[in-house]
Amino acid sequence: MHQSPRAGRDGDLLAVVSQSGPTVSFFDAASDRHVDTIDVLAEPHELCFDPTQRLLWCATTYDSGYYHANGGRRTELTVIDVDTRRVVEVIDLAPEHGPHGLALDAARHRLYVSVEGSADRPGGVVVIDTLTRRPLGRIDTDAPGPHWFAIDPTGRTGYATNKEAPFVSVVDLERGVLTAKVEVPGSEGLAVSGDGSQVYVASPYAGSFLSDAGDHPDTGVSVIDARTASAVGTLPTDDVVLPVHLTSTDLLLVGELRTEPDPASRLGRQAPGRLTVFSAGTRERLGAVEVGLFPLTITSSPDGRLAYVSCVVSSTVHVVDLHTLEEVGRLDIAKTGEPGAHGLAYVPRAAGGPEGVRIGPGL
Numbered sequence: 001m002h003q004s005p006r007a008g009r010d011g012d013l014l015a016v017v018s019q020s021g022p023t024v025s026f027f028d029a030a031s032d033r034h035v036d037t038i039d040v041l042a043e044p045h046e047l048c049f050d051p052t053q054r055l056l057w058c059a060t061t062y063d064s065g066y067y068h069a070n071g072g073r074r075t076e077l078t079v080i081d082v083d084t085r086r087v088v089e090v091i092d093l094a095p096e097h098g099p100h101g102l103a104l105d106a107a108r109h110r111l112y113v114s115v116e117g118s119a120d121r122p123g124g125v126v127v128i129d130t131l132t133r134r135p136l137g138r139i140d141t142d143a144p145g146p147h148w149f150a151i152d153p154t155g156r157t158g159y160a161t162n163k164e165a166p167f168v169s170v171v172d173l174e175r176g177v178l179t180a181k182v183e184v185p186g187s188e189g190l191a192v193s194g195d196g197s198q199v200y201v202a203s204p205y206a207g208s209f210l211s212d213a214g215d216h217p218d219t220g221v222s223v224i225d226a227r228t229a230s231a232v233g234t235l236p237t238d239d240v241v242l243p244v245h246l247t248s249t250d251l252l253l254v255g256e257l258r259t260e261p262d263p264a265s266r267l268g269r270q271a272p273g274r275l276t277v278f279s280a281g282t283r284e285r286l287g288a289v290e291v292g293l294f295p296l297t298i299t300s301s302p303d304g305r306l307a308y309v310s311c312v313v314s315s316t317v318h319v320v321d322l323h324t325l326e327e328v329g330r331l332d333i334a335k336t337g338e339p340g341a342h343g344l345a346y347v348p349r350a351a352g353g354p355e356g357v358r359i360g361p362g363l
Helices: 206-210
Strands: 013-018 023-028 034-039 044-050 055-060 076-081 086-092 102-105 110-115 124-129 134-140 146-151 157-162 167-172 177-183 190-192 198-203 220-225 230-236 240-246 251-260 269-279 285-293 295-300 306-311 316-321 326-332 341-347
Touching: 013 044, 013 306, 023 044, 044 102, 055 102, 055 341, 102 146, 110 146, 124 146, 134 177, 146 190, 157 190, 157 198, 177 230, 198 240, 206 240, 220 240, 240 295, 251 285, 251 295, 251 306, 269 295, 269 306, 285 306, 285 316, 285 326, 295 341, 306 341, 316 341
Parallel strands: 044 341, 190 240
Antiparallel strands: 013 023, 013 341, 023 034, 044 055, 055 076, 076 086, 102 110, 110 124, 124 134, 146 157, 157 167, 167 177, 190 198, 198 220, 220 230, 240 251, 251 269, 269 285, 295 306, 306 316, 316 326
């Protein structure tokens, strides 16, 4: 989809994982033009950009497949220089495995990485020093599969959602201990409000809808009061939610997964997903726009004007104008099999202007 260049984004990049590529691709955020693609270890899932080091962290989660249906858990993080588009280091977290959720505290030079549990210990969060790029310790979350992780603006409290356990794990990042469990019926993506007072959690776990037994829980986004560590409300949705993202303008972006009946598969057939937008302040539903198949990750531009929604089955990234709720661009992400587009990171240009990031042939 061709669109005119977007003013004010010259030199900015959007980084996109292709889970089955396995690659990380870079696109010009002003024109959506493909800039570069680099190969990474199988099978990359999530990305996190550190602006202080201008490094991109990529979590490699499985040998193949996905949660509950994978060919084995991997142990690596890949570190990428965004300006040269080169891998600068691969960090092996073994014996930790299944790294997925990434949350950065740039002020303290800390990266938090969720890892899955094993027979001898529960899942947890590995703490990494981003200056030395070495692990500093581990925080247990008392759940087998913490998959997404977020921290509050102070860098003192972290939240891990758990696909299988019926709670969100709350951890004290300064003391390195689990401090609370907030009851929800399994959970997926999450976001913390700008003032740290509320946490928005996609719940229930999407896998619960694949069972034919019994009634399914209501879909939506649970609202957690950070002060009391308790669920205080729900933003209802029509369909099950995986990714949740909060923009700089206080819009809560929710990715809804939709399926159609298929007699040949109990999983159903993928239908176009939906990006639903709420006001985080009023909890009002502001509107929605159709996106690709199986929305899995959402991010936004720093000014909060544009949303980026990666859809893993269609292997597309949909660019949405949040003022008009219209799709203004679509990126097709190359893949060698299933699945495709996953992790996203918006990378502002280097200080000093557009010339700080080289975009063009011969990179």
